Amino acid sequence: xxxxxxxxxxAMVLCLGLLAGCGSSGEExxxxxxxxxxxxxxxxxQEIAQMYTEETGVEVKVVTAASGTYNQTLLAEMDKxxxxxxxxxxxxxxxxxxxxxxxxxxDTAIAKELNTDAYNLYDEDGNLVSIGYCxxxxxxxxNPKLVEAAGFTMDDIKNFDGLKKVxxxxxxxxxxxxFDAFSASDMDDSSSWRFTGHMANLEYYYESKADGGWKSCPxxxxxxxxxxxKNLYDLCINxxxxxxxxxxxxxHDAQNEFKTGKAAFYVNGSWEYSAxxxxxxxxxxxxxxxxxxxxxxxGLNCGTENCWAINSQASEADQKATMDFMVWCVTDxxxxxxxxxxxxxxxxxxxxTSSNGFLAAANNYSADGCYVMDWVTNYQPNVDEYRKALVAxxxxxxxxxxxxxxxxxxxxxxxxxAVQYQAANK
Amino acid sequence: xxxxxxxxxxxxxxxxxKWGWFFLGPVTLAFIIGFVWPFFQGIYLSFCKFRLISNTKxxxxxxxxxxxxxxxxxxxxxxxxxxxxVSLVLINVLAFMVAYVLTREIKxxxxxxxxxxxPNLIGGIVLGYIWSMIFDGILSKFGTxxxxxxxxxxxxxxxxxxWQQIGYMMIIYIAGLQAVPEDMLEAAKIDxxxxxxxxxxxxxxxxxxxxxxxxxxxxxNGFKLFDQNLALTAGQPYIIQEGGTVIKTTEMxxxxxxxxxxxxxxxxxGVAQAKAVVFFILVAGLGLMQLAITRKREVQx
Numbered sequence: 001x002x003x004x005x006x007x008x009x010x011a012m013v014l015c016l017g018l019l020a021g022c023g024s025s026g027e028e029x030x031x032x033x034x035x036x037x038x039x040x041x042x043x044x045x046q047e048i049a050q051m052y053t054e055e056t057g058v059e060v061k062v063v064t065a066a067s068g069t070y071n072q073t074l075l076a077e078m079d080k081x082x083x084x085x086x087x088x089x090x091x092x093x094x095x096x097x098x099x100x101x102x103x104x105x106x107d108t109a110i111a112k113e114l115n116t117d118a119y120n121l122y123d124e125d126g127n128l129v130s131i132g133y134c135x136x137x138x139x140x141x142x143n144p145k146l147v148e149a150a151g152f153t154m155d156d157i158k159n160f161d162g163l164k165k166v167x168x169x170x171x172x173x174x175x176x177x178x179f180d181a182f183s184a185s186d187m188d189d190s191s192s193w194r195f196t197g198h199m200a201n202l203e204y205y206y207e208s209k210a211d212g213g214w215k216s217c218p219x220x221x222x223x224x225x226x227x228x229x230k231n232l233y234d235l236c237i238n239x240x241x242x243x244x245x246x247x248x249x250x251x252h253d254a255q256n257e258f259k260t261g262k263a264a265f266y267v268n269g270s271w272e273y274s275a276x277x278x279x280x281x282x283x284x285x286x287x288x289x290x291x292x293x294x295x296x297x298x299g300l301n302c303g304t305e306n307c308w309a310i311n312s313q314a315s316e317a318d319q320k321a322t323m324d325f326m327v328w329c330v331t332d333x334x335x336x337x338x339x340x341x342x343x344x345x346x347x348x349x350x351x352x353t354s355s356n357g358f359l360a361a362a363n364n365y366s367a368d369g370c371y372v373m374d375w376v377t378n379y380q381p382n383v384d385e386y387r388k389a390l391v392a393x394x395x396x397x398x399x400x401x402x403x404x405x406x407x408x409x410x411x412x413x414x415x416x417x418a419v420q421y422q423a424a425n426k
Numbered sequence: 427x428x429x430x431x432x433x434x435x436x437x438x439x440x441x442x443x444k445w446g447w448f449f450l451g452p453v454t455l456a457f458i459i460g461f462v463w464p465f466f467q468g469i470y471l472s473f474c475k476f477r478l479i480s481n482t483k484x485x486x487x488x489x490x491x492x493x494x495x496x497x498x499x500x501x502x503x504x505x506x507x508x509x510x511x512v513s514l515v516l517i518n519v520l521a522f523m524v525a526y527v528l529t530r531e532i533k534x535x536x537x538x539x540x541x542x543x544x545p546n547l548i549g550g551i552v553l554g555y556i557w558s559m560i561f562d563g564i565l566s567k568f569g570t571x572x573x574x575x576x577x578x579x580x581x582x583x584x585x586x587x588x589w590q591q592i593g594y595m596m597i598i599y600i601a602g603l604q605a606v607p608e609d610m611l612e613a614a615k616i617d618x619x620x621x622x623x624x625x626x627x628x629x630x631x632x633x634x635x636x637x638x639x640x641x642x643x644x645x646x647n648g649f650k651l652f653d654q655n656l657a658l659t660a661g662q663p664y665i666i667q668e669g670g671t672v673i674k675t676t677e678m679x680x681x682x683x684x685x686x687x688x689x690x691x692x693x694x695x696g697v698a699q700a701k702a703v704v705f706f707i708l709v710a711g712l713g714l715m716q717l718a719i720t721r722k723r724e725v726q727x
Contacts, residue, residue: 071688072688075477075478078478079478079479079480097477243569245566245569245570245571246566246571248562248571248573248574249558249559249562249566249571249572249573251559382689384688384689385685385689388660388661388664388689389664389666389672391662392573392662392663392664392666392672392674393664393666395571395573395574395662395663396574396663399569399570399571399574408666409666411666411667411668411669411670412664412666412670412672414670415668415669415670416666416670416672417670418670419669419670419671423694426693426694
């Protein structure tokens, strides 16, 4: 009997231990829980969190969703009692989904630190749902040394005709030169967004510009500039280090091709600067030249999906702690230095200045009076499904560049927009 | 005599009655938390519109109506059904053949059994990626890819699933084959039965219980297949229809539910939930039906 009682007590103690593990300790000072969506910046954010905790004693937890699973993670995390206090609402679609969970940031301490309103997201009632904490740019990364080695100068590339001439000339002499024009345009998940997300922007941007600028996601698009998209896309896949038919499964390391001097052009964005500049310090970025009239005055595609939102369902202490943390991130010299080095540039008055060569190129274009190509891509409705269909259509087109296959790319691009708009706004 | 039995039972049931709840408790609790509760909440959610499950709006049968209007669901249903039947037949025939050969006295049959069983120990996502590399390694020689032709996607997945599951079913069949009474086989031999007759008249009726289990497992596995489908083709290639809607030609039911849940607006999360309930009824119904049919053919020894 004694033994039984003893084992019973032991078992109960075990259970208690388990229960205690589940219980949460209440805090009055508030804490910060940042659900980050960019795996590549996780390391730095963890350092920042630790710095802040050491300095102020406030607990900062940073959790990073695995690549491409931010939505799923956010959905699961927001349901928990210890939900994220700081999360990312990066585009109009997400604003629609999450505006009820976001604090209106208008005239708050963090909003007062901004030096531009360009990267903020508002809902239809004019509430400031999320606030840009950095911005990025994308275009075509160029290795000027290779362009010169092929007998051209960067001044030869001022529009699509110039780009086409240089790219085709390099491709035709690839064996002799030892490098090719474009690095691989893989269509697997780790790479296809460079085309279905970024390059597609040129179509949306010029179409929205012709419409006088979109203020919200249009129900349907016309595809007026599809030919221009095709111009640049064809140039990329047909003057590349790899055969277009091998792009579907991917597995070619485009970044590496560019870094090791095997390709002169690389379609990507400013976040690549730190990696690329290791071996190609003179790398620069040019706009998507695609044969649109007046494109000599085009600049890079600048915008962001990195927008902070504060969870309106969090306790007031947590909201305040989160706000203090955000302000510290953009004002503390050391912290903002680290963040700027990761993110490129932060649009805040007191933040550190950027050392990113591609963002410097973006600024140079603006200084020369070129127009910035906004990220109209952020309006893509039901973005994951929309892009998947586009990838499938492009796969078929890459393998066989027939008229019919291009028609289905167009259908996925233009009609797919309307279909996904309906699905997203049911 | 009778009394004695009931006596011994009551001495057994004394501590059992006292402590039974204690030993059953953790399992019951885990079962309720991990299965019963989510199951019923899932059914409830299929009648709701929701973004977070802590904040739901009851909408009645709307979600179910959407499910049957959704062409992609019907496509994936027929695709899955075809897939399940083909894989059911192939896996069981091949697994039985392997088991039959490996219960003959062959040198190294233990080694073979281990080797055949091993693929079953690898997770589905990993297998999917490994096989997509293998298939594309071959198909790229012909300038194509598993992502470009639905029929490659279909047979690719069949090969993958066979490779993974034959070993597992083989183990079950081996156990069944070893349980066939020696005297029965001997009697058949003495009566002059040919090996084909022995196989079909003696052995197969005797391993019917194993066949029941294996067909049940491979049928439900075929229907529930998800990881391998996601990693191998993720539904590609699509047919881009006029008007912009798409048919994901190699998307199976489970993946369709997943894509509906995560790929669209919050309105579709309830629809996905309803699809999951329909899916459950379907798999459960088919499984029970199949059990009833094969059970009838089992012989009593």
